[in-house]
Amino acid sequence: KLVRDIIKRPPIVAKATISVPEASKILIEKNINHLPIVDENNCIMGIITSWDIAKAMAQSKTTISDIMTKYVVWASPDEPIEMVAKKMSANNISGLPIVDNNKKVLGVISAEDISKLIGHYI
Numbered sequence: 099k100l101v102r103d104i105i106k107r108p109p110i111v112a113k114a115t116i117s118v119p120e121a122s123k124i125l126i127e128k129n130i131n132h133l134p135i136v137d138e139n140n141c142i143m144g145i146i147t148s149w150d151i152a153k154a155m156a157q158s159k160t161t162i163s164d165i166m167t168k169y170v171v172w173a174s175p176d177e178p179i180e181m182v183a184k185k186m187s188a189n190n191i192s193g194l195p196i197v198d199n200n201k202k203v204l205g206v207i208s209a210e211d212i213s214k215l216i217g218h219y220i
């Protein structure tokens with residue numbers, strides 16, 4: 099199976115101009131843990147997870163660009179799912195934005211999505 103077979107659309111993304119409380123609200127209300135931060139063209143600039151929100155609290159940081167991870171590990175829609183799982187384990191992360199050739203965000207794949215997929219087969 100390829101990434102494109104399990105990708106969910108439309109992607110939930112946010113701009114770097116949102117506040118930290120707004121980002122935490124999106125994570126809770128949308129029941130997600132990976133929020134890609136995008137520019138005006140929807141291209142990936144960073145990623146926020148609940149871990150980064152905790153960091154904002156611990157270090158009294160107030161802006162998204164201060165707490166987001168800027169070096170984002172991503173995958174393309176044409177990659178096999180196994181490659182996504184490998185990237186997650188190699189980088190100690192639990193979700194990857196899926197981007198097109200222009201780095202536009204198409205969706206997110208989480209470890210939860212992969213475990214559901216495996217659970218379906220066993």
Ligand code: SAM
Nearest residue numbers: 145147149167169170171190191192193194195
């Ligand atoms: N292992 C846990 C997990 O998977 O969420 C927590 C540790 S992980 C190192 C937490 C950090 O990873 C956060 O700062 C988050 O921004 C970052 N992160 C999550 N997904 C990422 C991705 N696809 N690319 C780069 N950094 C990512």
